Amino acid sequence: MMTRARWWAEPPPGQASYLAGVDPALLGVALDPMPAGAPAVVRFRPAAARPVGEYVTAFLDALDLAALNLFPRWLPAAEHFDGASGLTVAAVRAVAAETAGRSQHFGPFLAFTAERALRHRRGDAVTDQLRFPAEVRARGLGAILADAYQRPSVAVLVDMPQGLDADGGRALVAAAVWLAEQGRFTVWLAGQAPQAVDRIPVVQLALPDDLTHLAADTAQITAPDNQPVPPVLAYPPLTGAPRADSPAEQALERALAPHPWARGRQWNHVLEWHLLGKAYRLDLYWPDDGLVVEVDGDDHRDRWKFADDRHRDARLQLLGHDVLRFTNDQVLTDPIAAALTIRDLLLLRRSPLTWK
Structure with a gap:
């Protein structure tokens, strides 16, 4: 029987699902620090009323920046490469190719991302992230992030935007399904219920006691009007x-x-x-x-x-x-x-x- 301590294992892994009746900010508290055995969890806060492709692109672009910032944790053998020479770039690509040869990474994408991350670390302008198809980027970036946190997989906690209309809800659900199928992410949608929620499983979470007590303690507190705009993607330290x-x-x-x-x-x-x-x-x-x-x-x-x-x-x-x-x-x-x-x-x- 599933215990409350493993609430994060209740939604089906490798799929998109809607977590009913749970505030995503409360889940953010539960996930800091990441529970032992849980996937690495990133929090995606998309804008409202976007086509499916724009939701996917926004997520992949934000995840790409996260991968650059987390280098070289996902490629430990490259920790001593920080120079500006072409030889150093060649060396970090060689390390990436060797790593890919003994893992599930796609070698060309890992080497390409490692070179871009090295240049980013030096403060150079980094472009050309669209060289690979979206499907390759999704799977490759998910594997990179999992390696950075030494977790077996990555889950995406999606904050449902306020005031999302029916078309926007269907688009966001479709994007979540795409991320799960093509990028092998586990995707959790939380907050306002989307119109197309019947496309994905609905999960009623049994949260740990400390979270239920926290929710009860703050039930009468209203959020301030001048809430800051959160980043599109938040990822653990x-x-x-x-x-x-x-x-x-x-x-x-x-x-x-x-x-x-x-x-x-x-x-x-x-x-x-x-x-x-x-x-x-x-x-x-x-x-x-x-x-x-x-x-x-x-x-x-x-x-x-x-x-x-x-x-x-x-x-x-x-x-x-x-x-x-x-x-x-x-x-x-x-x-x-x-x-x-x-x-x-x-x-x-x-x-x-x-x-x-």
Whole structure:
């Protein structure tokens, strides 16, 4: 019998399905960090009223950028290739071809994407992503993302746009079916029910108790009117590194890197604090000093995320940690000031006179 702890396994794998009665933002909380054994989950937020082809193109273009940003995690043997010479490009293509030869990757696409990712890492303009047909891109990018997260597959959580009319709903469902069939993704549509929902299975999820309690706690809270526009595609951070899609985390890492007092930090560490408790992903963590630093983007204004943050902070403090929060704007405006605030709290916790 399926347990609530494995709620993500209830929708049929490798297919598109509609998750009835579940807010996609609440699922976003459940998927951070990604549960053990679950597929790598990316969150797709398409615009309303688009043809099928435009939905597919928007997803593939966003996934392509994610693959470039996550390089070389999906091609570990290429980690030392960062030069500008043609020989280096040839070398990274050779590594990709060798990797494809002992895997299910399509060699030409993997080598092509590896070269583009290397150029992207150097800051060069990267184009020509449309050299391969959409079907090849979908399957190739899905395999690349699965390798980046060392997961067997990739699932796509689709936020259904508000105010979607019948034609738009049918187009989005058709695009979801295409992604599942051609790209071998598992696709979850959540939010407003599409008009053509009869084309795909409807799944009633049994969510874990912590999520049902969170939903009950925030049932009377309304979202603010000035909600920020979310990105088209959101993908999980990689353990041990700042988020590839967070300029704020990247800026803070650059500000911290030169300083000996900042050693021992861990980016996007998953803290397993209790066998039966929900694991926490910590943006930045000094385990020896018990300091947690969170860099909050606009998504933390979401009611589910905001409530979950408060629960997390209380639990971490009960475990003896200090929790320091910055907004993205604070870090990007003055990353040095953020780093110095972290330094002061680290030194305070390291003082032999400090009660812990």
